[in-house]
Amino acid sequence: MNPDARETWQQAFAPPTTTPVPARVRDLAEGAALEPVWENEIGGLTFRARGVEGVRYIKYGPLNAETSMAVEAERMGWASAYTPVPRVLAVGADDEHEWLVTSGLPGLSAVDPRWTAEPATAVRAIGRGLRALHEALPVDECPFDWTVPARVANAAGRGIVLPPALREPPPIERLVVCHGDACAPNTLVGDDGAWSGHVDLGALGVADRWADIAVAAMSTEWNYGPGWQDALVEAYGISPDRERLAYYQALWNAT
Known part of the structure; x- marks a missing residue:
């Protein structure tokens, strides 16, 4: 990240609460209440899902080799045996988008x-x-x-x-x-x-x-x-x- 882009980064950190929810995200949320919490520079979104089973996070965005969610899921799965990181609940992709669902962590x-x-x-x-x-x-x-x-x-x-x-x-x-x-x-x-x-x-x-x-x-x-x-x-x-x-x-x- 360019250090001169702090203002842009802050805007990306907090997308509007009116951000449209993609249909795939709604399906993955399984009825849980959704709150947008992050939007990155390539249009990827992260939603917080609050349901009866607790808090989950759903990442959804365009396919991008540099930020592959499948790659991230593999690394989190390995690291989770040694240190507190989110637990991978689901990962997938279609022809244009990918998604990753993880458990919430304290803090x-x-x-x-x-x-x-x-x-x-x-x-x-x-x-x-x-x-x-x-x-x-x-x-x-x-x-x-x-x-x-x-x-x-x-x-x-x-x-x-x-x-x-x-x-x-x-x-x-x-x-x-x-x-x-x-x-x-x-x-x-x-x-x-x-x-x-x-x-x-x-x-x-x-x-x-x-x-x-x-x-x-x-x-x-x-x-x-x-x-x-x-x-x-x-x-x-x-x-x-x-x-x-x-x-x-x-x-x-x-x-």
Whole structure:
């Protein structure tokens, strides 16, 4: 995400309550009350479904290889054995659209107004939650790759030619299973101010932990204003590494 697009992102986060509900979403909701909670840049929608069986989330959007819901479902299914992530209830597609239904988790997004009003608490939860994710997911058992060569190849497949400087990353400091999109919205925060889970795991894979840390730190600027990057890194439990932060933030913006 372009860091200059904060206003656009905020608009995408909260679609109008009058947003039309696709017929497929109504079928998947099985009579539950629906509330639109997210619209992304390619027209994908996420609805909260409240019914007698609790809260579910229904993602629905155009087929798109870069944001495949089937890919996300596979990664969430793997990660759910080790850390709090949504449970996959259904996934499917037709000729034009795809959908994913997941269980709800306790807590609110770290960019809910409840937490944007308390940025110190939110940033601390994001940093600690990211460290917990990295410690919980076993690198040796992870079948998914998010290393720089994999990302460079993925970008090339989408017609993006990266400058030579971005094709030569700093030496790996520590391999972990990265979230892959560790932006602030994807950490959930409980009533106690502690992280309670992670969502949107479509790019999860093995990489240097700074690939996640850099993006999480950068996203604090978009969501809480300047001055929070170092606080996030410190909440993670390490000191800022300027070279790796700069590299992985530039890679994120370029891809």
